[in-house]
Amino acid sequence: MEYILSYYNELVALLLDMAPWLVLGFFIAGLLHVFLPDGRINKLLGKSNMKSVIKAALIGIPLPLCSCGVIPTGVSIHKNGASKGAAISFLISTPQTGVDSIMVTYSLLGIPFAIVRPIVALITGVFGGFFTNQVSKNEIQLDEKVNTLSSTGKKEKKNPVVELFRYAFVDFLEDIAKWFIIGLLIAALIAMLVPDDFFASYIKNDFVGMLIILVASIPVYVCATSSVPIAAVLMLKGISPGAALVFLMAGPATNAATISVIGNSMGRKTLTVYLVTLIAGALLSGLFIDYFLPRDWFISALSEHNHNHGLLPKWVHVASGLLMVFLLINIYIRKFLRKFKSKKNIETQIDMGDIKVFVRGMNCNHCKMSVETNLSKLDGINGVEVDLEREQVTLSGDNIDLNKVKTTVESIGYKFEEMK
Numbered sequence: 001m002e003y004i005l006s007y008y009n010e011l012v013a014l015l016l017d018m019a020p021w022l023v024l025g026f027f028i029a030g031l032l033h034v035f036l037p038d039g040r041i042n043k044l045l046g047k048s049n050m051k052s053v054i055k056a057a058l059i060g061i062p063l064p065l066c067s068c069g070v071i072p073t074g075v076s077i078h079k080n081g082a083s084k085g086a087a088i089s090f091l092i093s094t095p096q097t098g099v100d101s102i103m104v105t106y107s108l109l110g111i112p113f114a115i116v117r118p119i120v121a122l123i124t125g126v127f128g129g130f131f132t133n134q135v136s137k138n139e140i141q142l143d144e145k146v147n148t149l150s151s152t153g154k155k156e157k158k159n160p161v162v163e164l165f166r167y168a169f170v171d172f173l174e175d176i177a178k179w180f181i182i183g184l185l186i187a188a189l190i191a192m193l194v195p196d197d198f199f200a201s202y203i204k205n206d207f208v209g210m211l212i213i214l215v216a217s218i219p220v221y222v223c224a225t226s227s228v229p230i231a232a233v234l235m236l237k238g239i240s241p242g243a244a245l246v247f248l249m250a251g252p253a254t255n256a257a258t259i260s261v262i263g264n265s266m267g268r269k270t271l272t273v274y275l276v277t278l279i280a281g282a283l284l285s286g287l288f289i290d291y292f293l294p295r296d297w298f299i300s301a302l303s304e305h306n307h308n309h310g311l312l313p314k315w316v317h318v319a320s321g322l323l324m325v326f327l328l329i330n331i332y333i334r335k336f337l338r339k340f341k342s343k344k345n346i347e348t349q350i351d352m353g354d355i356k357v358f359v360r361g362m363n364c365n366h367c368k369m370s371v372e373t374n375l376s377k378l379d380g381i382n383g384v385e386v387d388l389e390r391e392q393v394t395l396s397g398d399n400i401d402l403n404k405v406k407t408t409v410e411s412i413g414y415k416f417e418e419m420k
Contacts, residue, residue, distance in 0.1 A: 011188040019320035025100025030168030052086040057125030070094045089129030094251045096121040097137030101224035108232040110301025128277035175364035183226025187233045199238035206240040217250035224252040224370040227388040233283035241298035242286030249282040355395045359415035
């Protein structure tokens with residue numbers, strides 16, 4: 001019972017620290033979604049030069065896209081005519097940070113980390129894009145008109161205020177809800193079980209600690225927001241600020257799915273530049289923090305936020321925490337109802353002659369929107385319905401060409417499979 005109570009206290013403390021900044025971050029994410037849609041991003045990044053690379057990194061830093069959500073956007077940017085360098089710059093900088101994770105970073109790790117994270121994301125994104133353009137400058141550029149499906153065609157007019165709140169507190173929250181909860185649970189478990197200064201006692205060399213964190217982070221998925229509480233707890237247990245930054249960079253920006261898609265969509269050379277840039281950038285940034293910046297900046301900021309809730313009164317943290325719990329419950333109720341409705345519609349869809357296919361690699365609402373938008377523009381398709389839970393897509397229409405469906409699905413970074 002003592003362990004359960006201790007775990008509960010750690011979990012609640014972490015949630016209350018993060019909640020106000022999460023709510024604010026989600027709201028800003030909704031603003032970005034309404035005023036900076038994908039189509040506008042594609043138009044800004046059309047040339048193979050440093051200007052497009054820098055633009056891509058600057059656009060990517062505030063966007064609240066996780067590692068899985070950034071894949072279709074990055075691939076779409078390239079397919080719509082942007083250089084590989086601009087696409088890679090976007091793919092490197094975007095998942096490392098975002099308005100929501102910057103807010104949470106401030107709430108748990110303090111101002112120094114909240115400033116360093118976006119700066120490092122910008123630098124690594126620009127360098128990755130620059131080297132990608134150098135490696136691929138002799139390759140034939142894609143026609144700008146290829147696969148412009150995600151940014152063309154008629155769009156349904158929506159109330160911007162309703163769309164802002166729907167995206168911020170329903171669609172986007174649903175995308176990160178699972179990993180946000182997992183990150184909180186893991187962080188609370190580490191805080192409860194691992195003794196203080198554990199890493200400082202057993203891993204004497206900071207660089208070795210960075211390498212261990214890096215190797216553990218590269219293949220595993222963790223979103224930018226959920227990585228923050230884990231990094232905060234690891235620092236309290238003794239890892240260096242530099243090692244924490246390595247985790248904050250490599251965890252969100254690399255995982256097996258991202259590596260596979262970039263390799264298949266842009267080639268092995270581009271994938272190599274992507275991985276080398278991230279790995280070298282993470283280690284160099286970690287070393288710079290540990291050996292050239294005062295460690296007290298990061299430790300004292302962490303300690304301050306560990307003992308109080310910062311600038312906001314306690315009732316704001318409590319109210320925001322309750323709101324977050326309510327929003328998360330709402331997300332899972334909606335998912336349950338959607339799954340139930342999907343089961344009820346299976347027989348009806350079969351009777352109507354609809355075609356069902358598997359689309360592997362969809363993980364979030366951004367993936368869903370990308371697949372629906374691109375497939376709905378194909379000739380012969382009148383309706384597209386995506387079931388994220390089953391990774392299934394139901395296509396309705398006449399004379400549907402599955403070869404075109406396969407080509408379109410694979411061009412935006414997913415795997416197509418016919419149902420047997």
